[in-house]
Ligand code: ADP
Ligand code: MG
């Protein structure tokens with residue numbers, strides 16, 4: 001049974017329809033990447049899955065582990081095993097990174113990961129307040145590591161981040177995906193939103209999609225889609241796939 005099923009999903013934000021009937025299925029162990037132009041609704045998709053306020057699901061269905069999540073709160077959805085790292089993480093005054101991680105931690109070796117992500121010096125600071133681009137993303141991935149979800153929703157891990165930080169973040173993503181366990185089937189899954197595709201150099205993705213005009217317009221090998229986008233742009237990639245059909 002699929003981990004996540006999205007069926008004919010329609011989502012509006014501020015009374016504007018952003019997602020216009022999209023379908024997606026993520027099975028256990030699969031890593032999907034979603035490419036797409038700025039403002040096309042990629043973040044809206046992840047925010048809608050998590051039922052964040054302001055994202056109205058007008059039609060269609062989201063199922064997690066075969067359960068319709070329609071009536072569930074964000075907290076209940078997280079407890080089903082979905083974790084999200086934000087493109088623009090909120091700053092929370094009065095809550096330290098250590099306190100925050102303490103409330104969500106399910107991992108066994110968080111201290112080691114704090115060191116691996118060089119976040120030791122940030123543990124007593126207010127969550128995300130004054131963090132640089134790379135520090136924000138490292139804190140987000142540390143949060144995911146603590147949560148250890150079955151499905152990771154990662155929104156633009158490379159945006160505003162230098163190449164060295166992308167490598168560090170990717171290493172943690174691979175640890176959450178348990179890629180270090182030899183000869184074992186991947187147990188966890190991810191949807192990674194990427195604008196640049198840099199993440200493909202570090203994380204083994206299985207399936208790529210282009211999201212445009214409110215829906216997924218093409219699906220295939222992530223690297224091939226990336227190459228198409230580089231040569232032909234997002235719409236060119238769509239045309240390319242259409243021709244093959
Ligand atoms: P992407 O992540 O693909 O760049 P977004 O999902 O962030 O795109 O945004 C899609 C569209 O929805 C944009 O036009 C954006 O301005 C609009 N939008 C997203 N969030 C909000 C919001 N909270 N209020 C109003 N408009 C929003
Ligand atoms: Mg964007």
Ligand code: MG
Pocket residue numbers: 042043044087155156
């Ligand atoms: Mg976005």
